[in-house]
Amino acid sequence: MSEVIDRPLREDEKPVASRLRIVDCDVHPSLHSFDDLNEFLPKRWQQHLKEYGSHLRTPYLFTTPYPRSSPLIARRDAWPPSGGPPGSDLAFMQKQHLDPLDVEFGILQVLDLFIFSQQNLEFGAAIQRAINDWQLAFWSHRDPRLKASILVGQDGVDLAIAEIERCAKIGEYVQINVSPRANEPLGRRRYWPIYERAQELGLPLGIHVGGYGGHAPTGGGWPSYYVEEHQSNAHTIAAQLASLVIEGVPERFPKLKFVFIEGGFGWIPSAVWRMDQHFERFRSEVPHLKRKPSEYVREHFWFTTQPIDEPDEARQLRSLIEWVGIDRLLFSSDYPHWDFDDPRFAFKTPLTEAERKKIFSTNARAVYKF
Amino acid sequence: MARHIVASASEIPPGGNKVVDVDGRDIVVFHVNGEFFALLNRCPHEGAPLEKAACVARLTSPEPGIYQRSRVGEMLRCPWHGWEFDMRNGQSWFDPKRVKIRSYPVAVERGEELQKGPYVAETFPVHVEDSYVIVEV
Amino acid sequence: MQDPDLAVEEIERRAADHRFVSILVLAQGETLLGRRHFWPVYRLAEKYKLPLAIHAGTQYRQAPSSAGWPSHRYEYYFVEAQAFQAQILSLIYEGVFGKFPNLKVVLMESGVSWLPAFMWRANKTWRGVRVEVPWVEREPAAIIRENFRVTMQPFDAPGDAKSVEDIIDQIGSEKMFLFASDYPHWQFDGDDPIPPNLPNSIISKMCVDNPLETFPRLSLAN
Ligand code: FES
Numbered sequence: 001m002s003e004v005i006d007r008p009l010r011e012d013e014k015p016v017a018s019r020l021r022i023v024d025c026d027v028h029p030s031l032h033s034f035d036d037l038n039e040f041l042p043k044r045w046q047q048h049l050k051e052y053g054s055h056l057r058t059p060y061l062f063t064t065p066y067p068r069s070s071p072l073i074a075r076r077d078a079w080p081p082s083g084g085p086p087g088s089d090l091a092f093m094q095k096q097h098l099d100p101l102d103v104e105f106g107i108l109q110v111l112d113l114f115i116f117s118q119q120n121l122e123f124g125a126a127i128q129r130a131i132n133d134w135q136l137a138f139w140s141h142r143d144p145r146l147k148a149s150i151l152v153g154q155d156g157v158d159l160a161i162a163e164i165e166r167c168a169k170i171g172e173y174v175q176i177n178v179s180p181r182a183n184e185p186l187g188r189r190r191y192w193p194i195y196e197r198a199q200e201l202g203l204p205l206g207i208h209v210g211g212y213g214g215h216a217p218t219g220g221g222w223p224s225y226y227v228e229e230h231q232s233n234a235h236t237i238a239a240q241l242a243s244l245v246i247e248g249v250p251e252r253f254p255k256l257k258f259v260f261i262e263g264g265f266g267w268i269p270s271a272v273w274r275m276d277q278h279f280e281r282f283r284s285e286v287p288h289l290k291r292k293p294s295e296y297v298r299e300h301f302w303f304t305t306q307p308i309d310e311p312d313e314a315r316q317l318r319s320l321i322e323w324v325g326i327d328r329l330l331f332s333s334d335y336p337h338w339d340f341d342d343p344r345f346a347f348k349t350p351l352t353e354a355e356r357k358k359i360f361s362t363n364a365r366a367v368y369k370f
Numbered sequence: 371m372a373r374h375i376v377a378s379a380s381e382i383p384p385g386g387n388k389v390v391d392v393d394g395r396d397i398v399v400f401h402v403n404g405e406f407f408a409l410l411n412r413c414p415h416e417g418a419p420l421e422k423a424a425c426v427a428r429l430t431s432p433e434p435g436i437y438q439r440s441r442v443g444e445m446l447r448c449p450w451h452g453w454e455f456d457m458r459n460g461q462s463w464f465d466p467k468r469v470k471i472r473s474y475p476v477a478v479e480r481g482e483e484l485q486k487g488p489y490v491a492e493t494f495p496v497h498v499e500d501s502y503v504i505v506e507v
Numbered sequence: 508m509q510d511p512d513l514a515v516e517e518i519e520r521r522a523a524d525h526r527f528v529s530i531l532v533l534a535q536g537e538t539l540l541g542r543r544h545f546w547p548v549y550r551l552a553e554k555y556k557l558p559l560a561i562h563a564g565t566q567y568r569q570a571p572s573s574a575g576w577p578s579h580r581y582e583y584y585f586v587e588a589q590a591f592q593a594q595i596l597s598l599i600y601e602g603v604f605g606k607f608p609n610l611k612v613v614l615m616e617s618g619v620s621w622l623p624a625f626m627w628r629a630n631k632t633w634r635g636v637r638v639e640v641p642w643v644e645r646e647p648a649a650i651i652r653e654n655f656r657v658t659m660q661p662f663d664a665p666g667d668a669k670s671v672e673d674i675i676d677q678i679g680s681e682k683m684f685l686f687a688s689d690y691p692h693w694q695f696d697g698d699d700p701i702p703p704n705l706p707n708s709i710i711s712k713m714c715v716d717n718p719l720e721t722f723p724r725l726s727l728a729n
Contacts, residue, residue: 069452069635069636069638069639070452075418075449075450076422076423076424076449076450077418077419077422077449077450180574181573181574182575183575184575184576185572185574185575185576185577185578185582186574187577187578187582188578213573213574213575215569215570215572215573215574215575216569216570216573217573218539218572218573218589218590218592218593219534219535219565219569219570219571219572219573219586219587219589219590219593220534220535220536220539220540220590220593220594220597221535221536221537221538221539221568221569221593222538222539223539223593223596223597223600224539224541224542224597224600224601225600225639225640226636226639227596227600227632227633227636227637227639227640228593228596228597228600230632230636231592231596231628231629231632232573232593234628235572235573235586235589235592235593236572236573236574238586238589239572239573239574239585239586239589242577242582242585242586243574243577243582246577246578246579246582246585247578247579247582264628266623266624266625266627266628267621267624267625267628269620269624269665270618270620270621270624270663271585271621273620273663273664273665273666274585274588274618274620274621274661274663275585277661277662277663277664278581278584278585278661279581282579282580282581282584285579285580285581286579286581307628307631309624309627309628309631310627310630310631311623311627311677312627316623316627316673316677319670319673320624323665323670338450338451338452338635339450339451339635340416340450340451341416342416342417344417345415345416345417346416426638429638429641430641430644431641431642432642433602433605433606433642434543434601434602434605434606434640434642435602435642436642437641438641447638451634451635452634452635452636452638453634453635454638463637464633464634464637464646
């Protein structure tokens with residue numbers, strides 16, 4: 001538990017050039033307005049966006065079914081003085097986040113426009129394509145620290161593959177992002193062509209929490225409050241991990257890497273123990289699995305650290321990290337969202353220099369090949 | 371403990387705040403409901419700047435579905451993870467004994483009183499006819 | 508639970524018979540269990556000292572997880588633990604324990620080892636978002652330790668004794684544990700239904716003291 005901080009910042013808490021430079025695996029850029037996309041979006045779809053907007057499996061047009069705990073789920077100090085929503089002003093992002101925290105690389109995760117949850121698959125593909133171009137033009141090309149992801153909606157598999165091909169030719173993207181909440185669990189065979197292509201291209205699959213696939217956020221039904229829905233994000237990720245492992249995706253695509261983003265990592269040990277514990281009993285149902293689930297998890301899956309768990313005691317966070325395995329963890333801040341983790345203060349347990357290096361830099365560099 | 375003159379009272383409008391540097395500490399002074407409160411400008415959780423906190427009411431509820439607000443403006447809600455703190459003493463809502471923001475005694479005094487000293491603010495011009503915010507650190 | 512009025516009638520009808528010791532519901536019903544239309548049931552549960560027993564199982568009203576419909580039973584069994592977690596949050600955040608502070612809830616066949624990290628996350632989220640539900644005045648973990656009980660089969664244990672000990676220690680209340688065999692189901696843990704590596708100190712508690720405390724009507728049964 002935190003102590004009262006009543007002192008000036010220590011030297012090692014101040015941003016200095018010699019400190020460990022970090023890779024931040026979850027940075028959210030935001031459109032200033034839909035017009036940002038005009039140069040990348042065919043007229044037909046610009047018109048569609050204006051006339052029909054999003055068609056989702058949720059009741060509201062421009063907002064989420066659960067009012068969030070802060071406007072645009074953002075840190076209150078992240079609204080750029082230039083106007084526009086948090087994350088929409090590169091200069092401000094540099095000044096507030098990238099520079100002072102010494103971010104060597106930041107991986108862009110775009111959530112605007114319910115990008116993964118569009119029911120009209122063609123419209124979805126058109127805005128994904130526009131957003132993919134926009135990431136390069138507005139962000140990566142202006143600040144090479146920022147790395148773009150190829151966003152595709154997996155429910156239109158052929159459209160997704162076409163977009164992956166297009167972006168792969170451009171060659172500047174570091175991963176393929178799909179949704180954790182689509183029509184079916186990620187392990188289902190219909191999505192395999194995407195995994196096949198990802199494996200051939202050597203691109204990791206990134207899966208960031210959020211979106212609305214139409215299924216209730218929990219297995220017990222629709223909760224009443226955001227405080228419940230927020231925690232269900234981790235459930236979704238755990239369910240997707242199980243789906244991928246149990247359907248045999250890592251068995252089938254042994255070189256494929258998966259990165260789960262913003263699911264946190266507290267739930268991982270018990271999820272893996274549970275899968276292992278019941279493996280013997282269900283083995284004959286899944287004869288395609290050659291190894292215990294934990295072995296696939298340890299080789300094919302990585303997890304970003306935010307939102308970090310905050311046990312009552314530091315040693316408990318320590319055991320948690322050891323159970324998950326320090327090699328599986330990639331630091332992420334989630335800037336500029338309210339549940340942001342500050343790399344200097346989020347880990348409230350002692351880490352050695354070597355361990356910090358892994359979590360904050362080298363693990364990610366190995367996955368993304370920086 | 372030394373007394374520092376950190377602002378003239380009229381400089382911080384109701385509902386506003388001012389960040390001041392006192393002996394290398396970032397301190398934020400709030401003006402709410404006619405009173406001034408001084409707190410370290412860092413959230414004890416992950417260090418968010420409290421000058422950006424929302425000044426909210428104390429929110430309680432006698433039963434589900436009913437929201438009661440009191441002491442409007444006197445609670446800080448951290449700009450990051452939303453922890454709430456009482457401006458009067460820096461105590462957090464969820465664990466007032468163990469988790470708190472450092473708070474400092476504040477006084478508002480007339481310039482003529484201040485001329486008698488002792489206080490620390492050599493660089494701050496003090497006029498007899500104005501009121502000033504004093505923070506003890 | 509599809510019709511709380513009928514449920515209330517049935518509870519009233521059986522209440523005098525002490526051979527009934529709990530009210531049994533499914534982990535995945537039509538709506539989450541915290542919802543107010545269920546409260547008449549909880550009023551009686553509290554009044555008659557009948558814990559609410561939530562057992563694994565579903566009415567198939569919605570996909571077993573937010574990811575959608577899984578292909579395999581194995582996967583289904585895996586995600587079922589999440590439904591229990593959602594029920595805990597629902598019961599807490601809807602304010603059930605403010606209204607019925609003596610209500611006990613027993614999780615049956617939910618798995619156990621997920622509890623610590625789940626409680627940490629619940630506390631963390633509550634600290635930041637509790638303004639949405641100001642009627643919840645204590646940390647969720649404190650409410651869980653006080654009002655929830657959990658059966659020890661399956662435990663979903665880590666492989667080594669030290670980690671099992673850590674999990675028990677992190678859960679932070681030995682009162683919560685109840686022995687269960689799941690007999691005669693196939694998930695039944697075999698000849699030795701006590702999960703491996705449990706510290707001796709909790710075995711007699713979970714086999715005798717805790718069940719008697721959780722199901723007070725057991726002591727009245729004959
Ligand atoms: S930094 Fe203030 S609540 Fe986290």
